[in-house]
């Protein structure tokens with residue numbers, strides 16, 4: 295390998311280390327859940343998006359073990375060849391029915407749904423308004439579309455009128471529902487009104503809302519009460535969070551989904567997700583539809599955490615979702631808090647730029663239905679010891 299190349303690689307690593315921005319990997323030796331094993335230690339895990347504990351749910355595991363006998367492990371091909379199974383078709387239909395769209399299309403991940411879906415639907419002649427704090431996959435999707443684009447301040451309702459005179463064909467507003475690093479839920483109905491006023495389309499990344507808000511329907515439960523989603527809305531949901539599996543789906547009208555099948559490069563040129571992942575998502579979706587018990591425990595835990603953390607003097611952000619960031623700004627401080635919590639038996643990772651904007655480094659706590667109130671109280675005490683009272 296070229297010496298020049300290797301020098302550059304090691305220079306970049308050492309730059310990142312000096313700036314406290316180097317990311318490191320751990321390897322879990324247990325199921326995902328409220329408690330995990332890392333490096334031979336059991337840690338209480340406040341770092342997963344498995345909000346409802348579905349990744350290790352008994353019924354989900356049972357279904358997967360049955361379907362693996364029928365379908366095997368890998369999908370073996372892209373969806374347009376032989377990779378799409380009857381389970382894929384069943385999940386697409388079930389999701390569309392639940393959310394209230396005509397159709398749904400399964401992608402291998404949320405990242406691929408956003409980076410392939412947006413460019414398949416928008417192009418050079420179009421204009422996209424997108425929230426400043428949107429996930430990297432949305433930003434990449436918008437940039438790949440080559441549409442004219444502008445980022446608006448987080449959580450605001452952007453005003454398209456300044457762009458009315460621009461020669462643009464279709465306007466799209468792109469947002470997350472529950473924001474992944476801040477946990478706040480934006481006003482989706484106000485965003486839809488603005489999109490409709492301008493004959494535009496609303497694209498909602500519901501990765502962290504689906505299964506949780508809107509009675510489990512996520513953004514759809516907020517955007518409409520009837521059986522049908524407004525046709526100007528496109529929703530992206532992921533299976534790797536509340537559904538405890540992996541994969542994603544884009545939901546919209548029959549025509550939109552047909553066009554995605556023709557044009558979304560991350561759909562066409564990608565191996566379909568394994569049927570066992572689809573089986574897991576199907577079973578988890580049945581639980582999300584049927585029972586609100588886990589959601590209730592989750593929201594009790596969120597409320598419990600917020601009340602006790604506030605009493606402990608910990609500064610929280612405006613979030614009523616499972617995502618509860620504590621912002622320090624400085625990377626060194628954030629790393630030292632995360633390390634302290636690790637020593638005390640909690641798995642919490644520092645979140646730093648470029649995942650969040652410079653000056654907003656944080657620990658991003660995620661609450662799940664699997665946590666006990668005792669776990670939460672012990673976490674709060676450990677944070678208080680290091681943040682409020684000093685290490």
Ligand SMILES: Cc1ncc(COP(=O)(O)O)c(C=O)c1O
Nearest residue numbers: 403404405429474499501532534
């Ligand atoms: C808001 C948001 N969108 C998209 C994604 C990507 O989803 P996936 O992990 O399925 O690729 C994530 C995951 O981290 C996310 O938080």
